[in-house]
Amino acid sequence: MTIQSIQLKDGSFIPKGGVGTWEMGENEFEEELEVESIYKSIELGVRLIDTAEMYGEGGAERVAGKAIQKAISNGIVKREDLYIVSKVYPFNAGRKNIFNSCENSIKRLGVGYLDLYLLHWRGRIPLKETVSCMEQLVKEKKIRRWGVSNFDVEDMEELLSIRNKDNEKIGENCVVNQVLYHIASREADTELIKFGIPLMAYSPLARAGTIVRQGSIFKNKLLLKLKEKYNCTIFQIMLAFVHSKPNVITIPKSTHINHLCENYDVLSDKIKLSEEDLKLLDEEFPAPTERRPIDMI
Numbered sequence: 001m002t003i004q005s006i007q008l009k010d011g012s013f014i015p016k017g018g019v020g021t022w023e024m025g026e027n028e029f030e031e032e033l034e035v036e037s038i039y040k041s042i043e044l045g046v047r048l049i050d051t052a053e054m055y056g057e058g059g060a061e062r063v064a065g066k067a068i069q070k071a072i073s074n075g076i077v078k079r080e081d082l083y084i085v086s087k088v089y090p091f092n093a094g095r096k097n098i099f100n101s102c103e104n105s106i107k108r109l110g111v112g113y114l115d116l117y118l119l120h121w122r123g124r125i126p127l128k129e130t131v132s133c134m135e136q137l138v139k140e141k142k143i144r145r146w147g148v149s150n151f152d153v154e155d156m157e158e159l160l161s162i163r164n165k166d167n168e169k170i171g172e173n174c175v176v177n178q179v180l181y182h183i184a185s186r187e188a189d190t191e192l193i194k195f196g197i198p199l200m201a202y203s204p205l206a207r208a209g210t211i212v213r214q215g216s217i218f219k220n221k222l223l224l225k226l227k228e229k230y231n232c233t234i235f236q237i238m239l240a241f242v243h244s245k246p247n248v249i250t251i252p253k254s255t256h257i258n259h260l261c262e263n264y265d266v267l268s269d270k271i272k273l274s275e276e277d278l279k280l281l282d283e284e285f286p287a288p289t290e291r292r293p294i295d296m297i
C-alpha cells in the first residue's frame, strides 16, 4: 500500500504523510540508528522527509542525507521520487543569509534542490523580504516551492496580502503552513484550515503523548476501546485521526522500526477509522469552539 497525495495550489502533488527528523543529528552515537530509521522509512514507502537547518544545527539534514544517498545508491528510489522539506531559521530568512542557508541545507542533504522550503517561524525580518527571497530561490531552481510554519491567522493574513513591485500577490504562492496539530490540540481547526492552504501537522503523536494538556491520553476510554477494535495502538488511533483530515499532511517521527511500521500502516491507510469512529473521536477531543492561538513547541 502507498501513501496518497494531495494537490497543492501550484498544481503539484505532495504525499499526505512523511517522517520527521527533529532531535536527530544531535548525538554521534545515535547516528547509525537515525540513518537506518530514515532509510527504513524510505524502504517502507515513505517519500516525504521533513527536516530543518535548526535540527542538530544541520546534523539532522546530514543524517537524512546519508539515508537518502543509501536509498538512491541501493536503487530503492530516485531523487525525483522523494519530497524533501527543510526550514530556514527566522534570523536567516532575509536577503543577507537565506541563499547561503538554503545552499547549505541542499549540500547537507545532497539532493540538488528542495521540494519545499519553509520559514520555520516568524522572526524580525520583514515577511515581504522573506517572500521575495523565497520567490528568487524558486526562480534559481534551488527550491520547487515554499511555505511557512507556526503561522497563526494574523500572520497568514499579512502573508497573503504581500505583493511584489509589479503588484502580483506573491504571498499567495505559499503552499503549506506547518503547525502543531494532534488529536488533543486542534486550534488550527477553528480558523487556519479555512485559508484553504494545506496544513502540515507536526507532533501528530503529541510527542508520544507527553504534550497533552488534558492529562494522560493512555487512560482515555474511547482510545482504549478503539485500539482493541482496530487491533492497533493508541498512537495509531491518534495518528489515524490526524491523517483522516482531508487538507492535512502529517509527519510523525520515530527512530524505532516497529513504530515506523505502525505509522506506515496508518499513513498508507491500512488502518483506517470508520466515519462513525472519527465522529466519536471528534466529540471526545473537540476542536475549540472559539479561536485560540495555535500551540507551538
Ligand SMILES: NC(=O)c1ccc[n+]([C@@H]2O[C@H](COP(=O)([O-])OP(=O)(O)OC[C@H]3O[C@@H](n4cnc5c(N)ncnc54)[C@H](OP(=O)(O)O)[C@@H]3O)[C@@H](O)[C@H]2O)c1
Pocket (backbone or CB within 6 Å): 019, 020, 021, 022, 023, 050, 051, 120, 149, 150, 178, 179, 201, 202, 203, 204, 205, 206, 207, 208, 233, 235, 236, 251, 252, 253, 254, 255, 256, 258, 259, 260, 262, 263, 297
Ligand atoms: N515546524 C516546527 O516548529 C516543528 C516543531 C516540532 C516538530 N516538527 C516536525 O514534526 C515532526 C514530528 O513531530 P515530533 O517529533 O515533535 O513529535 P511526534 O511525531 O508527535 O512524536 C515523536 C515521539 O513519538 C514516538 N513515537 C513515534 N511513533 C510512535 C508509535 N507508533 N508508537 C509509540 N511512540 C511513537 C517517538 O519515539 P520513538 O523514536 O521511540 O518511536 C517520539 O518520542 C518532527 O520530527 C519535526 O520534523 C516541526
